[in-house]
Amino acid sequence: MNxxxxxxxxxxxxxxxxxxxxxxxxxxxxxxxxxxxxxxxAVVRAVDEDDVVAAVRFARASGLKVVVRGGGHNWCQPSLRHGGILIDLSNFTKLISIDADNLKAVIQPIISNRDIQKALNPLGLAFPTGHCPQVKASGYLLGGGMAWNPTVWGSGAESVEAIELVTAQGDLIKASATENTDFFWAARGAGSGFFGIVTKYFLKLHRLPEAMHGSTYYYRLEDAPAIGTWLGTIAPSLSPAVELSLFVVQAPPELRGQAAARNGWLCMVTATAFEQTPHAAEAALQALEHAPIPPLSSSFATPVTFEQLFDASGSFWPEGARSRVEATYSDHSPGELVQAILHLLPSAPSATSVYLLTIFCGPNVPAAQKDMAYSVSSKVYGGPWTMWWKAEDDDANTEWHRRITTTLRPFNTGYYIGETNTVEQPSNIPQAFTPEKWERLCALRDKHDPDRVFFDYYDGF
Structure with a gap:
């Protein structure tokens, strides 16, 4: 290479x-x-769109493939390939504009979930960002965007109105629902297999809910299947403004004694209501006060901010860990899912690991398909996030993770492209899309990148 x-x-x-x-x-x-x-x-740390254009055109002329890195948060590292040119967008960190009156914003791709909310919330605005505070907009939105308040706001990608991108031919173009529509459709959900490099996102904003309140409940680990079954039963009758999750986590200090028999593991249920008044938030959360099993401890309808939500969520995904992840969709009862792996959970080699199920609330779940690559919808989403710190623990954690994912596989209806191991399990890739959308995505890659300038989902590993 020159x-x-x-x-x-x-x-x-x-x-x-x-x-x-x-x-x-x-x-x-x-x-x-x-x-x-x-x-x-080689790596090109681009400083602007012209650099991205120049790097793509150089690669094309040199017969080299291109891969792009946004925030580097994808769990299976698809931005690392054998050979080719890696275009690093880490300098694209600007929040370009906010139009509060018209509920619009323009951002570059390397802005974190936390920083987007931090800029918008004081103006009474919000965006359906992801849950992990450090994750950047780039990969989050390309993957579809598993958002806060999902059954009201939808996915993050649903609130993208347009993108600016560099094509495989090295052209800088804009794409939306009315121009260059193929690129706009694919960019909202294609993830690491997108055949372009997004340099700018044009966002539709939302009004910040005036009453965000959260409830938390802790139960014994052995009660998790019964609690999961109950949550799955009541979820359709809850307000869509409630975000409901069941976790298996290490007990907080005050409950460690009660969880000692299960190596410190217990069941935690969280629910956040994104409402307009405290009364509405409390009413939306009230049903969770009537569990069939008394909790070990609980807190009800406590006011929360996005900063506090990010602090809580971020604590489950610490920086610097070694990780394996497989997040899936399922229409089975969350109680069934927990029961299937209950015997494996106390033997987790690392206390950092988390098992999480998000249970979508409201009567219209699963949601109807949207006109975008992002495809799979279900009653339940989640899986194991297996995290540890030392290389000598790789084998033990990898084997435990494999046992969990293998046990859960019969329950899966699909995968989330941004949080599954598409490198070691390439068969998961088409299962992140409906068959029709997968066929269209492949056809669009053939049409817009026939020379395969961009690495696709499978190349270079």
Whole structure:
């Protein structure tokens, strides 16, 4: 490869294999520290859209493939491929504009969930960001966007009105529901297999709910199946403004004694109401006060902010861990899902691991299909997030994770493209889409990137 030519074409830093900073350039901003042995030939840390255009055109002319990295948070690291050019967007960090009157904003892709809300909430505005505070808009929105308040706001990608992107031909274009519609359709859900590089998102904003209140309940681990069954039964009658989740986590300090017989594991249920008045929020959460089993402890309808929600959610996904993830969709009862793996949960090798089920509330679940690549909808979403800290624990945690995911596989109706191991389980990829949408996505890649300038879901591993 003509590295001098690539450096001449781009204003941003260019790193090649053998450079002193090359390993830091390809590994430094990866969220998952279980890092695979794959590496590009070069990294371009683009400073603007012109750099992205130049890098794509250089790759195309040189017969090289391109992969893009946004925030580096994808759990199975698809931005690391064997060979080609990695285009790093980590400099694209601007919140370009907020139009509060017309409920619109324009952002570059490397802005975190927390920072988007931090900018919008003081203005009485919000966006359906993801739950993990550090995750950047890039991969989150490309994957579809599993959002806060999902059954009211929908997915994050549903509130994207347009994108600016660089195509496989090296052209900078805008795509929306009325122009370059193929790209707009695919960008909202294609994830790491998207055949373009998004440099700008045009967002539809929402009014910040005036009364966000949360309830939390802790139960014994052995009660989790019964609690899960009950939650699945009442979920259709709850307000769509309630976000309901069941966790298996390590007990907080005050409950560790009561969880000691299960190696510290217990069941936690959280519910957040995104309402307009405290009375409406309390009414929406009231049914959760009547569980068939008394909780070990609880708190009811406590006012919360997005900052507090991010603090709580972020505590479950600490930075610097080694991780394996498989998040799936299911229409089975959450009680069935927990019962299937209950015997495996106390033996988790790492106390950092989390088992999470989000139970969608309201009568219209699963949701109707939207005109976008993002496909799968179900009554329940979740799975194991297996996290640990030391390389010597890789085998034990990987084996435990495999046992959990294998046991749950018969219950799955699909996968979330941004939170499943598409590298080691490539058969999961088409199952992240309906058959019709998968067929269309493949056809659009053939149409718009016939020379395969961009790595697809399967290449380079």
């Amino acid at each position: 590295i001098v030519g690539l450096r001449d074409a781009c204003k941003g830093e260019v790193f090649a294999a053998g450079d002193a900073q090359f390993i830091e350039a390809i590994h430094g901003n990866l969220w998952n520290r279980l890092i695979p042995d794959r590496a590009p030939q």
